[in-house]
Amino acid sequence: MAVLLSSLSWWQSLLLLGIAIPIYVFVLCIYRLTLHPLAQYPGPLIAKLTEWSIVYQTATGDRHLDLLKGHEKYVQEGPIVRVGPNTLSFNTVSAVKEVYFNRKGNVQKSKWYSIIEASAGDEDSIHAEIDRNVHASRRRVIEHAFTEKGLRSAERYLVLNVQTFREIIQESIKDEKWSSPFNMSQWATYLNYDIMGDLVFGRRFNCMTSEEHRFVPGVLMNGTAFIYTFASLPFGSILRKILGSGILAKPWIGGSMARDEMRFYQYSDEVLADRVAQEEKAGRDDDSSARKDMMHYILNAKDPQTGEGFSRQHLTAESGLLIAAGADTTSTTLAAAFFYLLHNPRVMELLVKEIMSFASSRGDGEITPFETIRLPYLRAVIDETLRLSPPVPSLLPREVLKGGIRIGEELIPEGSVVGVPTYAIHHNPEYYPEPDMFYPERWLVASEDEAASSAIPRSSEAVSVAREAFSPFSQGARGCIGRQLAYLELHAALFMLLHRFDVRLAKDAATGKVMKNSKAWREGSVPVMDPEDQKDDWREERKRRQEFQLFDRFLSDRSGPMVEFKERLV
Numbered sequence: 001m002a003v004l005l006s007s008l009s010w011w012q013s014l015l016l017l018g019i020a021i022p023i024y025v026f027v028l029c030i031y032r033l034t035l036h037p038l039a040q041y042p043g044p045l046i047a048k049l050t051e052w053s054i055v056y057q058t059a060t061g062d063r064h065l066d067l068l069k070g071h072e073k074y075v076q077e078g079p080i081v082r083v084g085p086n087t088l089s090f091n092t093v094s095a096v097k098e099v100y101f102n103r104k105g106n107v108q109k110s111k112w113y114s115i116i117e118a119s120a121g122d123e124d125s126i127h128a129e130i131d132r133n134v135h136a137s138r139r140r141v142i143e144h145a146f147t148e149k150g151l152r153s154a155e156r157y158l159v160l161n162v163q164t165f166r167e168i169i170q171e172s173i174k175d176e177k178w179s180s181p182f183n184m185s186q187w188a189t190y191l192n193y194d195i196m197g198d199l200v201f202g203r204r205f206n207c208m209t210s211e212e213h214r215f216v217p218g219v220l221m222n223g224t225a226f227i228y229t230f231a232s233l234p235f236g237s238i239l240r241k242i243l244g245s246g247i248l249a250k251p252w253i254g255g256s257m258a259r260d261e262m263r264f265y266q267y268s269d270e271v272l273a274d275r276v277a278q279e280e281k282a283g284r285d286d287d288s289s290a291r292k293d294m295m296h297y298i299l300n301a302k303d304p305q306t307g308e309g310f311s312r313q314h315l316t317a318e319s320g321l322l323i324a325a326g327a328d329t330t331s332t333t334l335a336a337a338f339f340y341l342l343h344n345p346r347v348m349e350l351l352v353k354e355i356m357s358f359a360s361s362r363g364d365g366e367i368t369p370f371e372t373i374r375l376p377y378l379r380a381v382i383d384e385t386l387r388l389s390p391p392v393p394s395l396l397p398r399e400v401l402k403g404g405i406r407i408g409e410e411l412i413p414e415g416s417v418v419g420v421p422t423y424a425i426h427h428n429p430e431y432y433p434e435p436d437m438f439y440p441e442r443w444l445v446a447s448e449d450e451a452a453s454s455a456i457p458r459s460s461e462a463v464s465v466a467r468e469a470f471s472p473f474s475q476g477a478r479g480c481i482g483r484q485l486a487y488l489e490l491h492a493a494l495f496m497l498l499h500r501f502d503v504r505l506a507k508d509a510a511t512g513k514v515m516k517n518s519k520a521w522r523e524g525s526v527p528v529m530d531p532e533d534q535k536d537d538w539r540e541e542r543k544r545r546q547e548f549q550l551f552d553r554f555l556s557d558r559s560g561p562m563v564e565f566k567e568r569l570v
């Protein structure tokens with residue numbers, strides 16, 4: 001071939017390419033539609049032909065909606081949809097079990113993960129690491145930071161940060177009236193960044209009280225949006241080198257999103273450098289009273305099997321991951337919980353009743369975050385929020401290894417990419433009757449009396465089916481390591497805020513409608529979208545009955561609800 005090309009003049013080579021490329025594309029398309037091992041599965045034509053359909057979906061922020069729409073459209077043909085030439089989306093519990101939950105399942109994270117943290121340097125965090133053994137070894141190191149002892153020592157800092165938020169709200173309440181409106185997505189983000197700063201690095205970012213670090217959530221969301229799409233490009237693994245080199249971050253090539261992606265890792269590396277210096281100083285001074293935050297455990301931990309700790313490059317990747325994974329997800333859920341409570345007064349009333357009666361049963365005794373975990377209706381509200389608005393809403397891609405994998409009745413061949421889109425399975429009526437309804441009771445087994453008046457079945461079988469499909473934290477060996485911490489934060493924050501304040505949706509004084517925050521709460525943020533105030537130009541799936549709107553950037557972008565607070569008269 002090379003000899004042939006070298007014997008041609010430039011215009012003959014060009015002509016040859018001009019003929020060969022369309023023929024290649026044509027043959028590839030025919031192959032993908034007919035002889036490809038996944039050709040038998042239903043799906044949109046464009047998705048069968050090209051990966052660019054995934055790129056387009058990730059760029060719009062609507063991928064979770066597209067995946068659900070695909071499953072609804074092809075439901076008659078079964079629960080599997082071909083969403084890319086080589087990618088299958090499943091909407092079943094058996095797929096959740098085989099692909100995620102089963103630690104021996106014959107899959108590994110797809111190559112998409114090898115690109116998402118290229119800007120952190122040559123080493124991947126535990127989230128991006130593909131090799132299952134390397135991941136297991138690193139995860140054992142990180143687990144030291146998530147023990148019950150570690151979480152118990154975190155309680156105090158959770159409380160202090162929520163107290164700061166309460167004080168800020170309190171200051172905005174004038175003359176025993178309602179506070180000024182708070183965009184809950186914005187304030188839940190500041191709160192959770194401050195909590196994560198405190199818990200991971202032993203220092204507050206003070207997002208709630210000062211402007212200095214408030215740029216970080218925006219930088220993270222922009223960077224994540226960029227990488228979500230970039231990593232989905234065909235030949236993404238070749239592009240990793242470009243990303244890691246920082247070329248895209250040059251002002252004359254990449255846009256602000258590419259620059260923000262780099263900027264986020266620079267920021268987490270700076271924060272890490274300060275923290276490592278502190279740890280070294282504490283070691284030199286033999287200071288046993290130094291703060292034992294998560295980084296303390298991570299800096300000092302060794303994998304019990306290999307005896308190895310983390311290199312500096314790993315630590316940079318893990319620092320970025322912990323800020324991103326910990327702060328952003330939990331704040332989406334807190335904002336969404338306010339949205340659902342304020343649109344469902346019945347649920348709000350029951351929840352406040354539970355909180356108040358627990359508090360009064362304790363008299364003047366101090367209530368710790370761990371105790372709030374025991375409140376069943378509060379947990380049901382949080383789980384129902386995570387079901388309808390999962391902060392990581394799309395398909396977590398896994399590549400099938402040699403020998404293939406059996407999922408339900410199907411044998412899926414090696415090299416295919418498979419996954420279960422969380423938002424889609426959380427709306428699957430087979431597991432969640434009346435899936436669009438915010439109904440926390442679905443998580444609680446009903447007594448005989450309750451069953452008679454229940455809107456949906458609540459037998460122990462129905463609840464356990466719902467539990468099996470429930471995947472906001474994913475499941476199994478690659479599932480979320482911060483799950484317990486997230487619940488602790490959410491329980492504590494909701495308990496402390498609702499115990500102290502009555503809340504209501506802020507209304508626009510002129511129109512009397514739910515308030516829209518026309519000003520972006522950070523650069524590039526989406527406007528407040530309240531489905532009660534639907535616009536004609538909203539796509540159909542965004543008009544779901546009273547759902548808190550997410551924009552899928554792998555993490556979720558969001559805004560609102562606009563909330564006002566008033567001191568409760570106890």
Ligand code: HEM
Pocket residue numbers: 126127128139321322323325326327329330333390391392396471472473474477478479480481482483485486
């Ligand atoms: C509501 C809150 C949260 C949700 C919904 C959530 C969700 C998830 C999901 C879906 C994954 C798997 C991602 C994948 O497979 O690509 C994950 C992984 C992870 N999460 Fe969370 N997360 C939350 C809170 C937290 C918190 C508070 C932390 C702690 C700092 C955390 C740390 C991590 C880490 C380190 C991983 C990677 C685990 C591994 O690969 O071994 N997350 N999370």
